Amino acid sequence: MQDANNLMLLDGSRIIIEAMARAGADSFIGYPITPANLLYQYAGQRMPVMLPAPDEITTLQWMSGMSVTGRLPITATSFPGFALMVESINMAYMMELPMVIILVQRLGPATGTATCGAQGDLSLLRGMISGGHPTPVLCTSSMEDCWTLSAKAVEIAVKLRTPVILLTSKEEVMTQKSFDLSVLSEIVPVVRKYYASAEPYQSYKPQGLVPEFLPVTQTMHQVRITASTHNQKGILQNTDEESMANTRRLEEKIRVSLPDYTFYEYTPKQGAKNLIVSFGITAEAAKDAQSQLTKKGIPVSLLIPKTLLPTPSIYLEIMEKYESVVIAEENINNQFSDMIYGLKKPKNHKFIGGLGKMITPQQIQEGIKS
Amino acid sequence: MTHILNSDMLPFCKGCGHSLIAKSTEKALENMKLEALQVISVTDIGCHGIIDKSLNTHTVHGLHGRSAALGAGIALGIPEKAQKIIVFIGDGGATIGLQHIMEAARLNLDMTVIIHNNFLYGMTGGQTSGLTPTGFVTTTSAEGNPWNSYDLCSMAYDAGASYVARVTGMGDISETLEKAFRVQGFSMVEVMEICPSYGLKLNPKRKFSDIVASSGKELKEWVRQRPPFPSSQGKKVDNLFDSLPKIPKDFQSTLDKPLSIILSGSAGEGVQLAAGIISKAAIRSRLFATQKGSYPVTVGVGFSTAEINLSPEEIYFHGIGVPDIAIITSQDGLEHSKKRVEAMKQGTLYIDSSLPIPSTKANIVQYNFRESNPRDASLLSIFYFAKKTNIVPVDALIVTLEEEGKSSKSLLEKIEKI
Ligand SMILES: Cc1ncc(C[n+]2csc(CCOP(=O)(O)OP(=O)(O)O)c2C)c(N)n1
Ligand code: SF4
Numbered sequence: 001m002q003d004a005n006n007l008m009l010l011d012g013s014r015i016i017i018e019a020m021a022r023a024g025a026d027s028f029i030g031y032p033i034t035p036a037n038l039l040y041q042y043a044g045q046r047m048p049v050m051l052p053a054p055d056e057i058t059t060l061q062w063m064s065g066m067s068v069t070g071r072l073p074i075t076a077t078s079f080p081g082f083a084l085m086v087e088s089i090n091m092a093y094m095m096e097l098p099m100v101i102i103l104v105q106r107l108g109p110a111t112g113t114a115t116c117g118a119q120g121d122l123s124l125l126r127g128m129i130s131g132g133h134p135t136p137v138l139c140t141s142s143m144e145d146c147w148t149l150s151a152k153a154v155e156i157a158v159k160l161r162t163p164v165i166l167l168t169s170k171e172e173v174m175t176q177k178s179f180d181l182s183v184l185s186e187i188v189p190v191v192r193k194y195y196a197s198a199e200p201y202q203s204y205k206p207q208g209l210v211p212e213f214l215p216v217t218q219t220m221h222q223v224r225i226t227a228s229t230h231n232q233k234g235i236l237q238n239t240d241e242e243s244m245a246n247t248r249r250l251e252e253k254i255r256v257s258l259p260d261y262t263f264y265e266y267t268p269k270q271g272a273k274n275l276i277v278s279f280g281i282t283a284e285a286a287k288d289a290q291s292q293l294t295k296k297g298i299p300v301s302l303l304i305p306k307t308l309l310p311t312p313s314i315y316l317e318i319m320e321k322y323e324s325v326v327i328a329e330e331n332i333n334n335q336f337s338d339m340i341y342g343l344k345k346p347k348n349h350k351f352i353g354g355l356g357k358m359i360t361p362q363q364i365q366e367g368i369k370s
Numbered sequence: 371m372t373h374i375l376n377s378d379m380l381p382f383c384k385g386c387g388h389s390l391i392a393k394s395t396e397k398a399l400e401n402m403k404l405e406a407l408q409v410i411s412v413t414d415i416g417c418h419g420i421i422d423k424s425l426n427t428h429t430v431h432g433l434h435g436r437s438a439a440l441g442a443g444i445a446l447g448i449p450e451k452a453q454k455i456i457v458f459i460g461d462g463g464a465t466i467g468l469q470h471i472m473e474a475a476r477l478n479l480d481m482t483v484i485i486h487n488n489f490l491y492g493m494t495g496g497q498t499s500g501l502t503p504t505g506f507v508t509t510t511s512a513e514g515n516p517w518n519s520y521d522l523c524s525m526a527y528d529a530g531a532s533y534v535a536r537v538t539g540m541g542d543i544s545e546t547l548e549k550a551f552r553v554q555g556f557s558m559v560e561v562m563e564i565c566p567s568y569g570l571k572l573n574p575k576r577k578f579s580d581i582v583a584s585s586g587k588e589l590k591e592w593v594r595q596r597p598p599f600p601s602s603q604g605k606k607v608d609n610l611f612d613s614l615p616k617i618p619k620d621f622q623s624t625l626d627k628p629l630s631i632i633l634s635g636s637a638g639e640g641v642q643l644a645a646g647i648i649s650k651a652a653i654r655s656r657l658f659a660t661q662k663g664s665y666p667v668t669v670g671v672g673f674s675t676a677e678i679n680l681s682p683e684e685i686y687f688h689g690i691g692v693p694d695i696a697i698i699t700s701q702d703g704l705e706h707s708k709k710r711v712e713a714m715k716q717g718t719l720y721i722d723s724s725l726p727i728p729s730t731k732a733n734i735v736q737y738n739f740r741e742s743n744p745r746d747a748s749l750l751s752i753f754y755f756a757k758k759t760n761i762v763p764v765d766a767l768i769v770t771l772e773e774e775g776k777s778s779k780s781l782l783e784k785i786e787k788i
Contacts, residue, residue, distance in 0.1 A: 002684050004656040005619050008611075009649055018610040027447075034667075045607050051446060054473050058439045061432070061470065065412075065443015068430055091433050115664060175662040175688055176646075178653045181611060216428040217448055219407040226422070226431040228415075235423045236431065284686040358689035 002180035012146040013038035013173040015184075016102060016166070019150035020074055021046050022187040024158070025100065027066055027073040029059045031081055034114040035170035036104040039076035047074075056081040060088030060101075067097035068225055070192070070215030072154065076102035079121055080111060086128055089163050091227040093129055093250070096204070096211065098157040100150075105169040105280075107356055116356055117170035119280050119330040125165060126309055126339060133251045136160070136261060137309035139167040141283035143179050146172070149263065149306060151187045156261050158190045160253055161210050167308065169281045169330075171358065195221070203234040204246055209253035255310050263306035266318060269299035274368050275322035277303045277315070279336065281358060282328045288361035293368060300368055305336070316340055326367040328352040328359050372406040372426050374399050381420045385570075387539040387563020388418045388486055395456070395484070397544035398551055409454045412441040414467075416460035417493045417565075418486040428453075435459075435467030438474050438483055445479040449601030454551055455481040462491040464522060465500035471522070471558070475529035478555040480598045484547070485522060485558065488565040489581070496568025503585035507572040519585060523560050527592035531556045534592040538582055539563030549591075555598040562587075615650070615773075621766040623655035628681040629761065631695040632710065634703030635748045637665060637674045641703070644748040645676030647774060648756075651766040652680045660688040673706035680761070693717065696732065697755060699739045699747040701725060720755060722747065737788075746781050753785045 017028075017039055028043035028050045044050045049071070053059040056077060063073035077085065082103050092099060103125075107116040125137050136156050138149045150166060157164040195201050195212040201221035204211050211232075216223045224234025229243050237243040267290070278286035283304045290302045303318050305311075319325050319340070325348060327337045334351040341349070352359055352367045374396035382388045399409060406426035413419040415434035422429040432440045441457040464471060464485050471483060489506050491497045496509040501522060505514040527534045532555035535546050539561045550557035562582050564570055573581065582589070607613065631648075635641045642663045649661040660679045666672045677690045691710070694717040698704050704711075704725050711719055714732035721727060723736045737754055739747040749771070756764045768785075771777045 002658075004658065004682075007619075007653045007656075007658065008614050008617060009646075009653060009659065009661070010611075010614055014610050014614075021610075042610055044604075046610050048606065049446075049603055054469060057436065058442075058470060058473060061436045061439030062443035062446060064432070065430075065440045065445070066447035067443075069444055069447030071447045087433060088436065091436075095430075095432075114667065171662070171688070175660055176649065177661075177685070177688070178649075178657075178659045216410050216430070216444065217453070219405060219453075222407060222426065223428045224422070224431075225429070227433060228431060234429070236420065284688065287686040357691075358687070360689060360691060361687050 002183055006180040006182050007178040008181060009176050009178055011038060011174055011176050012140065012143055012168065014042055015143055015146040016150045016173065017042040017046055019147045019187060020100065020154050022189060023151035023154035024190040025072050025074045025154050027051070027071050029053050029062050029073060029075050031056050031059050031077065033078045033081045035106055035174050036076040036078050036102065038173060039102055039104070056084035057088055060085045060092065063099050064088065064092045064095065064097050067092065067099050068215065069217050072098060072158065074100040074102065076104060078104045078106045079108050082121070090129055092163045093133065093135065094227040095225050096161040097163065098161055099163050100153045100157050100166055101163060102166045102168065104173055105167070113356070115170070117281055117330065117358065119169060119282065120335070121167070122308060122335040122339065125167065131247070131251070134254045134310040135163060135165055136254060136307070137165045137167050138261070138263065139280050139306055139308045140172055141280055141304050141306065143177060144183060145306060147184045152261060152263070155190045158192060159210070160257060161213060162254065167280065171281045202232045204230060205232040206249055209249055209256060258307070258310050258312060261307055262312040262314065264312070264315070265304040265306070266302070268301040269294060272299040272301040273323040274300045275303060275319060275325045276300055276328065276364060276368070277305070277319065277325060277336070278328040278364070279305045279308065280329070282330055285359050285361045286328055286364055289364035289368070292361060293365055298368065311339055324348040324350065326350045326352060326364060328364050328367070330354040330359055371400070374406055374409065374426060375424050376426050377424050380424055382417060383567050385566040386417070387488055387561065387565070388421065390539050390543070390563065391418070391484060391486060391561055392421050392424065394542055394544040394547055397542070398548035399454070401544065401548055402551060404454060408452065409456060410444055412437045412444065412455065412457045414459040414463040415493070416463055416486070416491070418458050418460050421458060435463045436470060437463060438467055439470035441481050441483070442470065442474045442479050445481045445599070451480055456551070457481060457483040459483060459485060460492065461485060461487040461489060461499045461501035468500070471526055472529045475526040475531040475556045475558070477599045478530050478532055478596055480554055481556060482550045482553070483558040485560040487560050487562050488569055490565060490568055492565045492568065496565070496572065503581060505584050506581060509568065509572065521587055523558070523587070523592060526558045530596065531558055531592070532594060532596050533557035536560045536562065536587060536589050538578070538589060555596060617650055617653045619654060619656050621655040621763045623652065623657045623682070623762060625657060625680055625682055625761050628679060628685065629695065630690040630693045631678040631680070631697065632690060632693045632707055633676040633678065633697045633748060633751070634707040635674055635699035636702040637669065637671050639674070639700060639744055640746065640748040641674040641676050643776060644752045645678055647749070647767060647770050647776070648752045648762060649678055651770040652762050654766045654770060655762055657682060658685050660685050662688070673702040675703065675706055695755065696720070697751045698722065698725060699751050700744070704728070720751060743780065746784065749776070749781060750784055754788050757788050
């Protein structure tokens with residue numbers, strides 16, 4: 001609970017950068033884009049290394065190079081920049097390089113409206129890796145999430161040796177809000193463990209599902225990093241068995257470890273027949289809708305998914321418990337529900353969308369009542 | 371000492387110029403007494419890139435055209451460099467990734483880029499690149515390339531490289547490569563060579579020296595003394611929260627339910643400043659608050675609007691559709707917020723007396739906010755609002771104004787007059 005006697009005025013960008021720095025991120029590569037500019041600005045003040053790149057492809061390439069040397073880089077962008085990064089994110093994914101990309105959603109398509117929020121990039125994130133491999137995507141829905149999930153994103157990136165996306169949106173990182181910092185829990189910096197054996201090192205020989213990391217800065221073992229199909233040594237192959245097993249493992253390591261990073265908030269209300277599902281900026285409206293309906297004597301439960309990709313099956317299990325489900329997200333095509341149900345959306349399912357405007361608690365309440 | 375190459379059998383077609391570059395690279399590095407793992411080889415996508423399996427160095431094999439940026443990232447990651455970073459890239463990769471080479475040269479990053487310029491895209495079947503000489507036949511220009519080619523060396527040098535050389539891939543080029551490797555800063559060697567499988571086949575009667583001459587590019591060195599990229603960073607803070615203004619809780623608001631306010635005026639008339647002051651004064655009075663601004667991308671002209679929510683309880687949804695209070699201090703502001711004011715069914719509209727009154731069901735209060743100094747209009751308006759409603763104590767606004775260093779005698783006089 002926030003205490004009115006402890007409030008300060010700040011934005012989510014500040015919390016995100018501070019959290020990532022505390023978790024162990026040490027470098028920020030930036031290219032300016034609204035609405036991610038505050039993240040860039042704070043990173044300049046806080047990150048041990050901040051470098052301005054000349055474009056977003058370079059951004060991701062520099063980050064990858066730094067990651068190869070053992071640094072822990074992050075960046076922040078919005079769709080136009082993110083689109084340029086996609087091939088390089090695939091590269092970092094295949095190379096198994098830890099890093100975090102903060103994606104601040106704004107209104108598209110294309111340049112769209114830079115100063116207007118949106119939640120339209122989930123579908124893109126879902127299919128961004130060629131082959132359909134999942135990338136961990138954590139989505140903030142409050143100032144506290146900006147803290148906790150940012151630190152988690154850094155931690156997962158290291159533990160799973162992978163790029164991780166922290167998904168947020170304009171209103172969450174630019175609006176100034178009163179906030180009680182004392183509600184934030186301590187962040188334990190992630191510990192980086194390197195391969196320590198004297199036996200020859202193989203860059204892609206898995207321990208469990210994740211290979212041990214070794215930077216190129218040492219001269220004990222040869223490190224081979226590659227984005228082409230490769231065997232455990234990191235040598236380019238066509239489609240032999242060992243390499244296909246490696247390509248499969250990339251998918252598996254993200255999927256199988258999902259329970260370690262499944263985050264959501266579920267507040268069931270006794271006697272509730274309706275469930276609101278909402279995430280990101282719209283989750284704030286959903287919280288208001290839930291409490292206003294409860295005050296009116298209509299109990300409604302609320303599910304706020306925070307791990308969006310890969311999608312934890314628990315969401316579906318919760319949703320199936322209710323007579324009717326209202327899904328609210330600020331896009332016009334119900335991307336979350338599409339992900340869960342595809343074409344076969346259940347009849348008890350209602351979509352509240354929005355374009356160019358935040359979805360209001362009233363809209364969600366009307367969705368429940370109708 | 372481990373050799374740089376792990377085999378004499380290199381993976382290229384017979385007679386491919388890429389082999390000569392690999393062997394000369396080995397010779398140069400071994401001549402410098404560098405151990406294999408003191409070298410980080412970054413390879414591009416293209417025929418030349420498959421060299422990485424033959425190397426005993428560290429190897430990093432990325433995307434087509436991006437290896438110069440990837441190598442740059444490695445250079446940026448190891449400022450106190452004991453290792454040599456070498457980027458292997460083709461003329462195709464250099465064309466698509468031109469910016470990355472220029473950027474690394476501009477920053478003078480400590481690395482060497484070797485351009486395998488065989489005048490065409492080898493791996494994809496011999497198409498024309500940005501480095502194909504005029505008249506050279508490729509699979510996509512049967513009558514000879516009609517265009518001119520980039521002078522990559524001059525460009526890299528102009529961008530800021532410490533050392534650049536262009537050579538032909540004949541005999542032994544290890545001396546030039548060694549010179550490049552020894553440079554502290556950005557060095558680049560463009561090696562003109564022939565791809566027997568496409569280049570030679572498609573240009574059977576031409577002598578290599580004629581092709582080189584037809585490119586119009588000089589075989590020479592470009593050298594300058596320039597310190598390598600400085601890795602030092604400016605002063606950093608060790609906590610982003612420390613610099614936030616502490617807001618004492620020395621006032622008490624009477625507000626007992628959420629209140630939404632829009633403040634709409636013109637750029638340069640203190641709208642966002644006023645919004646910040648009222649938000650901080652509200653927090654000072656133990657309220658929760660949110661504040662956001664909207665204005666055109668050209669921040670210095672046109673409207674400027676701020677949205678403020680105040681509440682005795684934690685605020686979740688912070689959007690404002692139809693506000694409880696609208697404060698309009700200029701024509702720009704009125705135009706921007708007119709629809710929302712017209713939609714008001716209750717609440718209060720505070721509007722400058724010079725402005726036309728929109729049709730609205732809100733109570734209307736007119737005041738001369740722009741009087742004498744429009745730059746103060748927005749600040750004056752929030753004081754007016756505070757004095758009339760006492761939702762945020764006027765004294766809380768005054769101390770906040772003073773703490774922000776925005777207080778002035780004339781403004782205080784105007785506030786007094788309300
Ligand atoms: C983004 C992207 N576009 C196109 C390709 C296809 N591609 C692979 S290699 C190559 C050209 C290689 O030519 P060059 O760089 O000159 O090297 P060479 O094969 O001649 O050694 C191209 C266009 C790719 N891999 N990635
Ligand atoms: S196709 Fe041309 S560039 Fe590629 S290996 Fe063969 S000769 Fe060399």
